[in-house]
Amino acid sequence: MPDEAPVVIAGAGPGGLTxxxxxxxxxxxxxxxxxxxxxxxxxxxxxxEGWRFDLGGHRFFTKxxxxxxxxxxILPEGDFLLRPRMSRIFYKxxxxxxxxxxxxxxxxxxxxxxxxxGFSYIWARVRPPKHQENYEDWLVARFGWRLYRTFFKTYTExxxxxxxxxxxxxxxxxxxxxLDLRKAVINAILPKRNQKEITSLIEEFxxxxxxxxxxxxxxxxxxxxxxxxxSLSSRLTQIHVADxxxxxxxxxxxxxxxEQPASHVVSTMPMRELVHALTPAPSDEVLAAADGLHxxxxxxxxxxxxxxxxxxxxxxxxHAPEVEVGxxxxxxxxxxxxxxxxxxxxxxxxxxxxGDRLWEMADDDLVALATRELAxxxxxxxxxxxxxxxxxxxxxxxxYDFTYQANVQTIRKYLETEAPNVHPIGRNGxxxxxNQDHSxxxxxxxxxxxxxxxxxxxxxxxxxxxxxxxxxGRDAPVLPWAPRSTLTTT
Numbered sequence: 001m002p003d004e005a006p007v008v009i010a011g012a013g014p015g016g017l018t019x020x021x022x023x024x025x026x027x028x029x030x031x032x033x034x035x036x037x038x039x040x041x042x043x044x045x046x047x048x049e050g051w052r053f054d055l056g057g058h059r060f061f062t063k064x065x066x067x068x069x070x071x072x073x074i075l076p077e078g079d080f081l082l083r084p085r086m087s088r089i090f091y092k093x094x095x096x097x098x099x100x101x102x103x104x105x106x107x108x109x110x111x112x113x114x115x116x117x118g119f120s121y122i123w124a125r126v127r128p129p130k131h132q133e134n135y136e137d138w139l140v141a142r143f144g145w146r147l148y149r150t151f152f153k154t155y156t157e158x159x160x161x162x163x164x165x166x167x168x169x170x171x172x173x174x175x176x177x178x179l180d181l182r183k184a185v186i187n188a189i190l191p192k193r194n195q196k197e198i199t200s201l202i203e204e205f206x207x208x209x210x211x212x213x214x215x216x217x218x219x220x221x222x223x224x225x226x227x228x229x230x231s232l233s234s235r236l237t238q239i240h241v242a243d244x245x246x247x248x249x250x251x252x253x254x255x256x257x258x259e260q261p262a263s264h265v266v267s268t269m270p271m272r273e274l275v276h277a278l279t280p281a282p283s284d285e286v287l288a289a290a291d292g293l294h295x296x297x298x299x300x301x302x303x304x305x306x307x308x309x310x311x312x313x314x315x316x317x318x319h320a321p322e323v324e325v326g327x328x329x330x331x332x333x334x335x336x337x338x339x340x341x342x343x344x345x346x347x348x349x350x351x352x353x354x355g356d357r358l359w360e361m362a363d364d365d366l367v368a369l370a371t372r373e374l375a376x377x378x379x380x381x382x383x384x385x386x387x388x389x390x391x392x393x394x395x396x397x398x399x400y401d402f403t404y405q406a407n408v409q410t411i412r413k414y415l416e417t418e419a420p421n422v423h424p425i426g427r428n429g430x431x432x433x434x435n436q437d438h439s440x441x442x443x444x445x446x447x448x449x450x451x452x453x454x455x456x457x458x459x460x461x462x463x464x465x466x467x468x469x470x471x472x473g474r475d476a477p478v479l480p481w482a483p484r485s486t487l488t489t490t
Contacts, residue, residue, distance in 0.1 A: 020032050032223065040216040209337045211337075
């Protein structure tokens with residue numbers, strides 16, 4: 001690898017900083033370009049007036065031993081907390097334990113409704129929907145209509161902005177294939193202590209005491225101490241390709257354009273933006289593939305309330321049509337270091353499209369909306385909310401549609417042929433619904449590939465059992481591209 005030109009990394013999130021850190025351990029001095037003023041990407045910890053917010057919630061649990069070892073290599077053991085895992089589903093004014101607990105579910109649904117759900121499940125197994133091309137029919141075939149309407153429909157539509165009946169089933173089947181109702185019931189009746197076979201059933205997880213951003217702040221410090229550079233407020237705008245390789249990049253810092261030679265370019269920027277940064281521009285086919293990639297966006301309204309209004313859950317999933325919030329975090333349940341004595345902070349999470357009504361709403365109006373909804377759900381009185389903060393996250397989730405796989409493949413083929421030293425990694429870089437540890441692992445393998453290995457990073461995150469199970473909405477179903485037009489809740 002040439003010493004005269006550094007590896008340039010676009011993005012200082014988990015993928016980008018992991019790549020930089022691994023390169024410094026091999027004696028290289030990478031240049032990390034981060035368009036934001038802080039490191040961490042979507043895994044950053046937002047700091048507002050002494051309050052810390054974890055965007056989306058990041059449980060540090062992984063089945064990849066190399067990633068877990070790296071976590072503890074970056075942060076000392078004393079900076080990790082072992083936290084209890086608790087989450088519930090709010091449905092029709094009642095709270096359902098998740099994972100399922102039989103007595104809690106029967107007690108909330110009632111014996112008659114529970115029996116109807118059981119009969120509905122049996123009927124669906126005997127007479128499943130004839131055609132199972134869409135997500136709704138696929139779910140009904142496996143859980144019955146009553147359970148589907150209770151625990152799948154409302155939340156899934158709120159997260160992704162599309163009616164479940166308009167979602168094709170193929171990718172959804174891959175993502176929640178291991179969620180078997182019989183196994184769930186057995187687990188509910190005879191639970192195993194600290195279940196780790198399925199990520200959504202773990203009872204404990206590790207967590208940096210000041211939030212996930214703590215990991216990436218320390219990692220950035222280590223990269224710079226080893227001779228690398230992390231340049232904040234620096235947006236990569238062009239990747240100059242010639243003779244079958246990326247030769248240099250152009251970035252903007254403090255209003256000044258800088259051209260920087262590069263031996264390799266590691267990209268965690270959204271794949272659509274990566275393609276449009278290539279110079280000379282790719283073919284119309286490749287540009288069209290990039291423009292065919294879409295995203296789901298996200299915002300959090302963090303509300304400060306008395307500790308007496310706290311709850312033990314890390315988060316609560318909201319299945320309630322009378323409100324627009326999708327999930328509520330309690331930051332104090334993640335770590336007491338995120339909040340202040342006598343107070344906690346509740347994160348009201350809204351899943352949106354950039355530019356839609358909620359996204360464009362003024363911060364004060366969002367705080368007022370979130371306060372009303374928290375009161376509607378019976379969690380606080382309006383007067384309990386002392387202050388609120390709004391954080392918007394564009395392109396939080398790759399948006400899966402009928403054509404995204406073909407579009408990604410077109411872009412991959414172009415890069416492999418025309419610029420093989422440009423390496424997309426991580427969630428947005430690969431347009432793949434990676435978790436934090438998956439993003440880190442793609443970075444680790446990519447660095448090894450630079451030194452002669454031949455890992456297929458696109459095979460990372462294909463183990464169905466790893467993912468959150470279906471009713472939580474943590475997995476991204478395949479969606480038809482119908483922004484802002486199908487549902488009006490966001």
